[in-house]
Amino acid sequence: MTDRNAGGTFLGVPLYRPRTAFFELASCEGCQLQVLNNEATLAPFLGLLEIVNFREAMTGGTDDYEIAFVEGSVSRKDEEDLLKEIRGNARVLVALGSCACFGGVNRLKDRFDPDWTRKTVYGEAPVESGRARPLEDLVAVDLKIYGCPVKKEEVEKVVTNIALGKAVVSPKYPVCMECKANENICLFDLGEPCLGPVTRAGCDSWCPNSRAGCWGCRGPAEDANVEQLEKIMQEHGFAQETILDRLECFGGFARFAEAFRRRRREGAE
Amino acid sequence: MKVDCRIDIRNLTRVEGHGNILIRIHDGRVQEARWEVVETPRFFEAMLVGKRWENVPWICGRICGICSVGHTLASIRAIEHAFGIVPSGLTEKLRLLLKHMETLQSHILHLYFLSAPDYLAAGSVFPLIESSPDVVARAMRIKQLANDLVDSVGGRRMHPTRTVVGGFTMLPEKEELVPFRDRLKKAVDDLLMTAVLFGSFAVPEFSRETEYVSLKGVADYPFIGGDLVSTDGVLRGEDEYREMTNEYIVPQSTAKWARLSRASFAVGALARLNNNFDLLHPLAKEVALNFRLRPVQHNPFMNVTAQLVECVHVVMRSMDLLEELLDGELREARPKVSPKAGAGVGAVEVPRGILYHYYEFDDTGHVRKCDCVIPTGQNHANIQHDLEELAADCLRKGMDDGRIELLAQMLVRAYDPCISCSVH
Numbered sequence: 001m002t003d004r005n006a007g008g009t010f011l012g013v014p015l016y017r018p019r020t021a022f023f024e025l026a027s028c029e030g031c032q033l034q035v036l037n038n039e040a041t042l043a044p045f046l047g048l049l050e051i052v053n054f055r056e057a058m059t060g061g062t063d064d065y066e067i068a069f070v071e072g073s074v075s076r077k078d079e080e081d082l083l084k085e086i087r088g089n090a091r092v093l094v095a096l097g098s099c100a101c102f103g104g105v106n107r108l109k110d111r112f113d114p115d116w117t118r119k120t121v122y123g124e125a126p127v128e129s130g131r132a133r134p135l136e137d138l139v140a141v142d143l144k145i146y147g148c149p150v151k152k153e154e155v156e157k158v159v160t161n162i163a164l165g166k167a168v169v170s171p172k173y174p175v176c177m178e179c180k181a182n183e184n185i186c187l188f189d190l191g192e193p194c195l196g197p198v199t200r201a202g203c204d205s206w207c208p209n210s211r212a213g214c215w216g217c218r219g220p221a222e223d224a225n226v227e228q229l230e231k232i233m234q235e236h237g238f239a240q241e242t243i244l245d246r247l248e249c250f251g252g253f254a255r256f257a258e259a260f261r262r263r264r265r266e267g268a269e
Numbered sequence: 270m271k272v273d274c275r276i277d278i279r280n281l282t283r284v285e286g287h288g289n290i291l292i293r294i295h296d297g298r299v300q301e302a303r304w305e306v307v308e309t310p311r312f313f314e315a316m317l318v319g320k321r322w323e324n325v326p327w328i329c330g331r332i333c334g335i336c337s338v339g340h341t342l343a344s345i346r347a348i349e350h351a352f353g354i355v356p357s358g359l360t361e362k363l364r365l366l367l368k369h370m371e372t373l374q375s376h377i378l379h380l381y382f383l384s385a386p387d388y389l390a391a392g393s394v395f396p397l398i399e400s401s402p403d404v405v406a407r408a409m410r411i412k413q414l415a416n417d418l419v420d421s422v423g424g425r426r427m428h429p430t431r432t433v434v435g436g437f438t439m440l441p442e443k444e445e446l447v448p449f450r451d452r453l454k455k456a457v458d459d460l461l462m463t464a465v466l467f468g469s470f471a472v473p474e475f476s477r478e479t480e481y482v483s484l485k486g487v488a489d490y491p492f493i494g495g496d497l498v499s500t501d502g503v504l505r506g507e508d509e510y511r512e513m514t515n516e517y518i519v520p521q522s523t524a525k526w527a528r529l530s531r532a533s534f535a536v537g538a539l540a541r542l543n544n545n546f547d548l549l550h551p552l553a554k555e556v557a558l559n560f561r562l563r564p565v566q567h568n569p570f571m572n573v574t575a576q577l578v579e580c581v582h583v584v585m586r587s588m589d590l591l592e593e594l595l596d597g598e599l600r601e602a603r604p605k606v607s608p609k610a611g612a613g614v615g616a617v618e619v620p621r622g623i624l625y626h627y628y629e630f631d632d633t634g635h636v637r638k639c640d641c642v643i644p645t646g647q648n649h650a651n652i653q654h655d656l657e658e659l660a661a662d663c664l665r666k667g668m669d670d671g672r673i674e675l676l677a678q679m680l681v682r683a684y685d686p687c688i689s690c691s692v693h
Contacts, residue, residue, distance in 0.1 A: 024689075025309070026308075026309040026310075026311055026689075027334075027689065028331055028332060028333050028334040028337070028689060028690070029285050029286065029334045029335070029689055030331075030333070030334020030335070030337065030427050030428065031334070032334075033334045033335060033378075033427065034334075034427060036378070036382070037416060037426060037427070039409035039410070039412050039413035039416070040409075040413060042409065043398055043405075046395065046398065051395060054393070055280060055282050055283075056282075056283070056284070056285060057283065057382060057383075057393055057394065057395075058282060058283065058392050058393030058394075058395060059282040059283060059386070059392040059393060060282075060392045061282070075309055076309050079309060104331075105311075105316070105328055105331045106311050106316075108316035108317075108320075108328070109311070109312040109315050109316040111316075111319075112315060112318075116315070117312050117315040117316075118312075120312075120314060120315040120318070121310065121312050121314050121315055122310075122518060123518065125518045125520075127310060127523060129309070129310060129312070132311075148331065148428065149334065149427045149428055206425060206430065207424075207430045209424070209430075210424030210425070210430040210431045210438055210439050211431070211438040211439045212424065212430045212431065212433075212438050215327065241321065242321075242323075245320065245321065245323070245324050249324070249327070249328070
C-alpha cells in the first residue's frame with residue numbers, strides 16, 4: 001500500500017490523500033479528460049488524491065476507494081447496477097458534469113418514442129436502451145460538479161476542499177453576474193439568445209466571454225426566474241423555439257422546458 | 270507449442286469507451302478472437318431530428334470529448350454545404366489551426382498517456398510523474414500548448430465556443446497569438462525528443478494486408494474536406510461518403526461496422542500517411558523515414574508512430590499558419606446564415622481517422638435526417654480481423670498467455686479507439 005500522506009502539507013499539516021476512483025456511464029468522457037487537462041497544475045492536483053481506479057487512463061483499478069467521480073447519464077440496466085455498486089463502495093459520490101447531474105444532451109432523444117429512436121439508428125436490430133437519467137434518480141449523490149464540460153478550476157477547488165475537509169458550495173447566483181463582472185457586451189444587445197440570467201454561475205461566464213450565449217449547461221441558479229427571462233427574450237425578438245432549444249439542451253432546465261412546452265400546447269389550443 | 274489459452278478482458282483500460290477482448294485457444298487452435306463493443310448508445314442521429322440548424326454543431330460536438338473540435342468542424346462544414354455557404358480564407362486558416370492543435374493534443378495524449386505505459390511496463394502515466402518527471406513534463410508542455418492555442422482561437426479546449434456556421438463568434442487578438450511562436454518552436458524540439466523516446470521502444474512485429482481510407486490531399490496533407498481515397502485505388506467525392514463506408518450492424522457491437530473493397534478497412538494516422546506520404550512536411554517525412562515508416566505500411570502497431578510523425582507535421586504547418594495570421598488582418602464580419610432545404614456532407618480528418626457528418630434540412634433549417642460515421646466505427650471490423658490474425662500469429666510463435674494478452678491490448682490501443690464516439 002502506498003503512503004497516503006505522501007501528498008504534501010497544508011500550513012505544515014500533512015494532507016490526507018483520499019483514495020479516488022473515476023467512472024463513466026453514457027457520455028463523451030470529456031469531463032474525465034478535463035481532469036487530465038490544465039497540464040500546469042496536474043501534478044499538484046494529482047498530489048492531493050490517490051487515484052486507484054481510472055479506466056480511461058490506467059490499468060489495474062481496485063474497488064477500494066473513498067471518493068468516486070461518476071461522469072455520464074444512466075440508460076441501461078448494467079449502468080444502473082454499476083452505479084449502485086459504486087455507491088456501495090464510495091463514501092463520497094460526485095456527479096461529474098451535466099450528463100451525471102441532469103442527464104445532459106443524452107436526454108434530447110427522450111423527446112421521441114423510444115421505438116422510433118431505436119429504429120432510426122439501428123433499424124430492426126435489437127439494441128437495449130432506456131431513458132437517459134441523472135445519477136440522483138437512482139442513488140444518493142453527495143456532490144455535483146456542473147457543466148458541459150466541467151471547468152477544471154472548479155474540479156480543482158472541489159478536490160482541494162475535500163482534501164482539506166472544507167465545505168463544498170456552488171455559487172447560488174447566475175452566470176449573468178460573472179458576465180457583467182467580466183465586462184462583456186450583453187449578448188442580447190448582440191442579438192444572441194442567452195440563458196445567463198438564470199443559469200448557475202461558477203464557469204466564469206465561459207461561453208459569453210466568447211460572445212456565445214449561455215446554453216444553461218450548469219442548470220438553474222437558485223430562485224431562477226425563468227418565466228421572466230422568457231418574457232425578456234421574447235421582447236428581444238427571440239422565437240419561442242429558440243428559448244426552448246436552450247432550455248432543453250443540457251437537461252438542467254428540464255422541468256422548465258416541460259412547462260414551456262405545456263404552455264405552448266395550451267396556447268395553441 | 271502453445272495449446273490452451275483463455276483471455277477475457279472486460280472493459281479494456283487506457284482507451285476511450287467500453288470494449289472487451291476475448292481470445293480462446295484450445296488444442297493448439299484459435300477457436301475465437303473477438304473484439305466486442307458494449308458501449309451504451311446515445312442516439313445522436315435521432316436526437317437531432319426536428320432541431321434547428323443552430324443547435325446542431327453545439328450538440329454534435331458532444332459526441333466526443335477528445336475530438337470535439339473535429340466533430341464541431343465536420344458538423345459546421347455539412348451545414349455550410351447544405352446552405353451553400355463558402356467560408357472566408359481567414360476562417361479556413363483559423364479552423365485548420367484549431368484542427369492541427371486538436372490533432373496534436375489528442376496524439377500526445379495517446380502517445381504518452383495511453384500507449385507509452387505499455388512500453389515502459391507501467392500501468393499508467395501516474396507513476397511516471399515520479400519516475401520520469403522530464404518525460405511527463407515534456408508531454409504536458411506539448412499538450413498544454415495545443416490546448417492553450419485552441420482556447421485562444423476556439424474559445425475553449427473542449428466543446429469550443431467560438432466556432433459557428435459561417436465563421437467565428439469572436440477572433441483572437443494578435444498579441445494573444447504572438448507567444449505561440451516560441452512555444453511552437455519549443456514543441457519541435459520536444460517532439461524530436463519524443464521521437465528518440467519512441468525510437469527506443471520495440472514495436473511488435475506484425476503485419477496484415479489492409480485497405481487504408483482517408484481524405485486525399487492535393488496541395489497539402491489533408492485535414493478538412495476533399496476527395497476520399499483508399500490504398501486499394503477507390504476514389505470518391507466527399508458527398509459520396511456512403512459508398513466509402515457501407516455501414517452495417519453486427520451483434521457483437523453497439524457501434525456499426527464498415528467495409529469497402531475487402532472485409533474491412535482502416536482509417537487514422539497510418540491511413541492518412543499511407544495515402545498522403547509525399548505531402549508531409551519535410552521534417553515529418555524525415556522522422557517517418559527514421560522509423561522506416563513509408564507507404565504502404567501494414568503493421569497496425571505503427572499507427573502510433575504515424576501519430577508522432579503527424580505531430581511534427583501539424584506543428585510545422587501551424588508555425589506557417591501563425592505567421593500568415595499575424596501578417597494579415599485578424600478581423601472579419603460574421604456572415605448572415607440563410608437556411609434552405611437541402612443536404613450536406615462534412616468530411617474531416619479527426620485524430621482517429623476520417624469523420625463524416627451528413628444532414629438533410631427542410632426549408633426552415635430544421636433537421637430531417639442525420640448520419641454520423643465515426644472513425645473508430647470504421648476501424649472496429651479491422652480491429653476484429655487483426656485480432657484474429659494476431660492470435661494465430663502469437664500461437665505460431667509459441668508466446669505465453671501474458672504476452673498474448675498484452676499484445677492484444679496493445680493492438681487495440683494502437684488504433685487509439687474512441688469507443689463511445691463510435692457508438693454515439
